[in-house]
Amino acid sequence: MIGSFKQLDAKRREREAGKPGINLEHPLLKSPILPYVGSILSGIFLALGFPGFGNATLMFVALVPLMFAVHSASVKRAAGLSLLSGFVFFTMSLWWLTNLTARVEGTGLKISAVLGFAVLALYCAIYFIPFGIAVALGTRKWVGNVLWKNVRFMFAVSLVWVGSEYLRGILFTGFPWNPLGVSQYANATLIQVAEWGGVSIVSAYIVFMNAGAFITFRQYTHGSRAKIYKPHFELMIGLVPIALSVAQGMNTLMNRQPRHENVTVALVQPNIEQQAKWDSAMEPEIKKRLSELTATASRLGEVDLIIWPETALPQTVNLSVGNRDRLSFAAGEGIPLLIGANSYQDGKYFNSSILFDSKGEYAGHYDKQHLVPFGEYVPFPGLMRKFTPIEIDFGHGAGSSVIPLQGKASFSPLICFEDIVAPLSRNAVLAGARWLVNQTNDGWFDPSAQSEQHLAHAVFRCVENRVPMARCTNTGVSGIIDAYGVVDRQLKPMSEGFTAGLLYPRPIGQEKTFYTRKGNVVGKTGLIGGIGVLVILRGGIRIKRRKNEAE
Known part of the structure; x- marks a missing residue:
């Protein structure tokens, strides 16, 4: 597979050798506030994809602004921008929690309800940070004109995102509310794949598509593509899992097993x-x-x-x-x-x-x-009970x-x-x-x-x-x-x-599904693989930095 990617990429580079690239040098695009705009836009776009707004198709490009915001940032800055994006997303998608203020009496309890909502949104936003760091480091190490390295980046950031979602669902009793895949609940053909990989595999497809779109746009903005009408391999590869899942889902829905007991x-x-x-x-x-x-x-x-x-x-x-x-x-x-x-x-x-x-x-x-x-129940009741009813x-x-x-x-x-x-x-x-x-x-x-x-x-x-x-x-x-x-x-x-x-x-x-038998293999793989990705990326950047210093 990697060999074929290399051959395709070599042919593409031969065809495009010498073509002038598209460099966007407008001062607005160099503004220091632009990364914050991108971070906030991704948070908004993600929220718009969930019930309440219902623009589910938007999810497949919703992360692109955040990826542009962090792609050239330091690790610390990428973490901050990712946290901001996550906070915007969870503030919007969990806004219904503020209705608790109408269900409790007393100013103190109402204030506690609002603060609790803000703390929960901020806590959930923390799980955006590994993704942002992976994008920042992965862009420097892999993203460019080499197709198989770009595809490696797409897989890597998808693993990190899925692993973070899985961790959020189990850590401290878990709060698995609104993983990205849930936004597609009304897309019956796409979600049939969940019998194999749970909601995590749908989340992975969404991130994989976002990564393909990011690389496509980035190659135009960074001067490696001259004609915007040409098809792009990374974008097409990003569509493949979605297309295959839709086809499999259509086959599943059209060949339902008859069930007579009701x-x-x-x-x-x-x-x-x-x-x-x-x-x-x-x-x-x-x-x-x-x-x-x-x-x-x-x-x-x-x-x-x-x-x-x-x-x-x-x-x-x-x-x-x-x-x-x-x-x-x-x-x-x-x-x-x-x-x-x-x-x-x-x-x-x-x-x-x-x-x-x-x-x-x-x-x-x-x-x-x-x-x-x-x-x-109240965690740490001696300290916290007075803040709850x-x-x-x-x-x-x-x-x-x-x-x-x-x-x-x-x-x-x-x-x-x-x-x-x-x-x-x-x-x-x-x-x-x-x-x-x-x-x-x-x-x-x-x-x-x-x-x-x-x-x-x-x-x-x-x-x-x-x-x-x-x-x-x-x-x-x-x-x-x-x-x-x-x-x-x-x-x-x-x-x-x-x-x-x-x-x-x-x-x-009837045979139980793979998911029922084995559990969330995709989520667990994402957690282990995501940790490995971050370790490799962080270690690789440090080694490169030491070599540069030595020279």
């Missing part, structure tokens, strides 16, 4: 205002709304399961005693009911999903594993629960943001779940882009493991996602109602 679920979306959930005076109204929606859904006929969202029940359920009386208001006409509620077990409180069978008897439950810091810490669930459903395929619940944590879905499928349920309450942040961004992550969990998911939310987006990431939604966000539909569980005996 489950009919009814999803209740009560649209309860977050403050009302804390008001004991609103408890009768909440129960009435849940009861009416549940009763109406049960009259559809042939419903196998009715689902409520996260913490829908305005009471704590003690799993050590009977609860038929507490749920008598929500009689489901002999239909199993999966509720979201806080539970009390062995002296601890849990955020739980609890199944009651057609007779109203307890039939199984799941306790949330991946708790939200400052939402369900959280008075008690919830307990961590012991692991995935595969819950049998009368006469139907078993499922595993995921609560709140657990559907953004890819290993939890994978572990549930490995444990035997044939479909997934996500119960969440995005009312903390709605109305905002958060609910659509949240849905986008769930799409990848379905494709990665080839299982469908029923998403039941308090304020939206409720719906059914099939095993190929196609979303069926009937309810508008911020509306009260219910929706029902069919989902098709993973067939018994």
Whole structure:
């Protein structure tokens, strides 16, 4: 492969030998503020590619301004510019977190919410730094007129980016929100490759394409290309993985395996205002709304399961005693009911999903594993608790629960943001779940882009493991996602109602996907390979500097 690259490149250089290059010497392009403009533009373009703005195609060139900003910068300056770009991106894409100020009382807590948002955006921005450094060092070492070195650069910076995203998803319990690949959740043909490499491989394709575009533009601006209408090998190579994935995705979607077994679920979306959930005076109204929606859904006929969202029940359920009386208001006409509620077990409180069978008897439950810091527990409580409204810490669930459903395929619940944590879905499928349920309450942040961004992550969990998911939310987006990431939604966000539909569980005996069997190999490879790239680049620059000093 490298040999053919060299031959093609040699022929290109022979054809273009002696042609005058295009040098842009305008004073504006030498302005010291231009790198900051490029850094900020990339942050804006990246944010515009995610739900809330929805310009997903922009992602394939969104990093180019940042790459130009850092390509000739020192390591320290490249790190600063990358941090700025990341901060702009996360500030825009996580802006919905500021809605917390309307959910808490007191000036101190409101200020804490804003500061927490800023700190989180800054923390996430740190993971842009390795990419910026890799671009700065890699441009000096590899980028130029030699094709195979340019392609090496494209692979190298893609590894670094993917490794940084993977690290962000696991370090300090992880915050894997909005990796680049998630922006493509509505592109069903492109994302089918996630069954092999998860969302990480889609992120890698995006960065690879950006790197090809950067090299193309840079060769014009730095005088190595004379005719801007000529095709460019690096740009064409950057398109290859995307084109192959789209072709593979089309083949997958057109040759879906037939699935005959189905489950009919009814999803209740009560649209309860977050403050009302804390008001004991609103408890009768909440129960009435849940009861009416549940009763109406049960009259559809042939419903196998009715689902409520996260913490829908305005009471704590003690799993050590009977609860038929507490749920008598929500009689489901002999239909199993999966509720979201806080539970009390062995002296601890849990955020739980609890199944009651057609007779109203307890039939199984799941306790949330991946708790939200400052939402369900307080790190360093002696120091930090005074800055939060959280008075008690919830307990961590012991692991995935595969819950049998009368006469139907078993499922595993995921609560709140657990559907953004890819290993939890994978572990549930490995444990035997044939479909997934996500119960969440995005009312903390709605109305905002958060609910659509949240849905986008769930799409990848379905494709990665080839299982469908029923998403039941308090304020939206409720719906059914099939095993190929196609979303069926009937309810508008911020509306009260219910929706029902069919989902098709993973067939018994069907081989599990590569991703389910092996995990995020692409992410792990990116982390190890990215570290190696940075070590090689940093070491190579130091050796070259010493040689120059010696001469």
